[in-house]
Amino acid sequence: MKKTHxxxxxxxxxxGQEIILNGWVATRRDHGGLMFVDLRxxxxxxxxxxxxxxxxxxxxxxxxLRSEWVLAVKGRVEKRPEGMNNPKLATGEIEVxxxxxxxxxxxxxxxxxxxxxxxxxxxxxxxxxxxxxxRPALQKNMIxxxxxxxxxxxxxxxxxxxxxxxxxxxxxxxxxxxxxxxPARLYPGxxxxxxxxxxxxxxxxxxxxxxxxxxxxxxxxxEDLRADRQPEFTQIDLETSFLGQEDIIGLMEGxxxxxxxxxxxxxxxxxxxxxxxxxxxxxxxxxxPDMRFGLELQEVSDIFTHTQFKVFKDAVxxxxxxxxxxxxxxxxxxxxxxxxxxxxxxxxxxxxxGMAWIKIQENEWQSPIVKxxxxxxxxxxxxxxxxxxxxxILFGADKTQIVNDALxxxxxxxxxxxxxxxxKQMNFVWVVDFPMFAYDDKERD
RNA sequence: GGGGACGUAGUUCAGUUGGUUAGAACGCCGCCCUGUCACGGCGGAGGUCGCGGGUUCGAGUCCCGUCGUCCCCGCCA
Numbered sequence: 001m002k003k004t005h006x007x008x009x010x011x012x013x014x015x016g017q018e019i020i021l022n023g024w025v026a027t028r029r030d031h032g033g034l035m036f037v038d039l040r041x042x043x044x045x046x047x048x049x050x051x052x053x054x055x056x057x058x059x060x061x062x063x064x065l066r067s068e069w070v071l072a073v074k075g076r077v078e079k080r081p082e083g084m085n086n087p088k089l090a091t092g093e094i095e096v097x098x099x100x101x102x103x104x105x106x107x108x109x110x111x112x113x114x115x116x117x118x119x120x121x122x123x124x125x126x127x128x129x130x131x132x133x134x135r136p137a138l139q140k141n142m143i144x145x146x147x148x149x150x151x152x153x154x155x156x157x158x159x160x161x162x163x164x165x166x167x168x169x170x171x172x173x174x175x176x177x178x179x180x181x182x183p184a185r186l187y188p189g190x191x192x193x194x195x196x197x198x199x200x201x202x203x204x205x206x207x208x209x210x211x212x213x214x215x216x217x218x219x220x221x222x223e224d225l226r227a228d229r230q231p232e233f234t235q236i237d238l239e240t241s242f243l244g245q246e247d248i249i250g251l252m253e254g255x256x257x258x259x260x261x262x263x264x265x266x267x268x269x270x271x272x273x274x275x276x277x278x279x280x281x282x283x284x285x286x287x288x289p290d291m292r293f294g295l296e297l298q299e300v301s302d303i304f305t306h307t308q309f310k311v312f313k314d315a316v317x318x319x320x321x322x323x324x325x326x327x328x329x330x331x332x333x334x335x336x337x338x339x340x341x342x343x344x345x346x347x348x349x350x351x352x353x354g355m356a357w358i359k360i361q362e363n364e365w366q367s368p369i370v371k372x373x374x375x376x377x378x379x380x381x382x383x384x385x386x387x388x389x390x391x392x393i394l395f396g397a398d399k400t401q402i403v404n405d406a407l408x409x410x411x412x413x414x415x416x417x418x419x420x421x422x423x424k425q426m427n428f429v430w431v432v433d434f435p436m437f438a439y440d441d442k443e444r445d
Numbered sequence: 446g447g448g449g450a451c452g453u454a455g456u457u458c459a460g461u462u463g464g465u466u467a468g469a470a471c472g473c474c475g476c477c478c479u480g481u482c483a484c485g486g487c488g489g490a491g492g493u494c495g496c497g498g499g500u501u502c503g504a505g506u507c508c509c510g511u512c513g514u515c516c517c518c519g520c521c522a
Binding site for chain 2: 027029030031032033034035036038045047049051052053066067080081083084086088089092109110111112113118119120121122123124175176177178196197221222223224226227229349350351
């Protein structure tokens, strides 16, 4: 039986047609008489029905069906009875009454459910990768990657870029990251190094006059992992000659817009806003800020130039800064002492020695540190931050880099904690004028 | 290189102060069920508590070691 449609392709326009589907048994709902099976393939799910009144023999055989068996089924597309539509399915208006089927393969019970939102360890999922990849979410991810790559290739080709491959097995050209090494059989004791990026090659291509190059390419960096960081990853790599910053920015905005349009069917507004690196560090503490919510950092160093509070005084004296995050009363969040202690532990990860705080209450400022503040300092702080009862002020005071790092990450943690981030919202921004060089911690001084 | 969390049924987890037969949910198996889509009802099976050692009358629980997993800092652009 050769398939005529994908499972997701059927709708009211197919009613009455005899069709054949191939797919996997997702779920089975056996009512003794009637039996429903959700048949799944890469495009989606379709409900098929086994009815003893159509063919008792077929219905009897269908009773043995289990999860993940692979089937070829033949039947007629029918409108579902009144009130039985399932709006959650693209095929929810119809079902297929099965007259004949073939078991292409049986299956053991899978070690985890083949469905989205499972709560199974990465370890187990990787052990049964072929099952994990059957899950709709992963299939959607793969399909998304496909669309992104197609959109990228089309867009860059249309804009005069040539797709050119570059070698993986080459000599080490030290960049920042450690190289992955491959023993060279023909040269005992020597090794190839896998590229951290096609840096050298694309420059070679520019010198050679290819003018515009791109490649969707694997890069390899032998560094320690993180949840969002893999040792090998794919990069959209490109290089041009004869173009300036504005040209590149315009080109990339067009690319991102095209990708979102083709892959997600979402229309982005371009040009994207821009901020400088310096502004990003000042307002958000990070060079890749999440600008979907507020809680921006504010510097208050100047208020405490002559303070009696030693921690602040030392920070300013050592050319550091004092910055704050104000969590406004309007957010209606009362932080417990335990939560403040936890936040303090959190900023310590980034090298901060502590985190001072003030709870602004109707008649007093509750805080371990305000007793060190002069009336002038309190007034200046109150004016600068436009303090109101119910506000919470969190302080970082240290070297600039530590304060930015600690409060920048604290801000993003608070944003998540307070539910201020709409994960669906896209918010692009260019951060421009990055410093060309930065001091190594050990080399400054 | 450093810090933290965790390892109990197929899966996700609970397990009190160290104390009788280690529990739940989902999944699985059997029977029943003709409109379900998280189907429902009744019944059932399923455990080397990661591994090794120690303390103890007694260890899932305490101690030491070991293996493994996850997260973070450093590192990585």
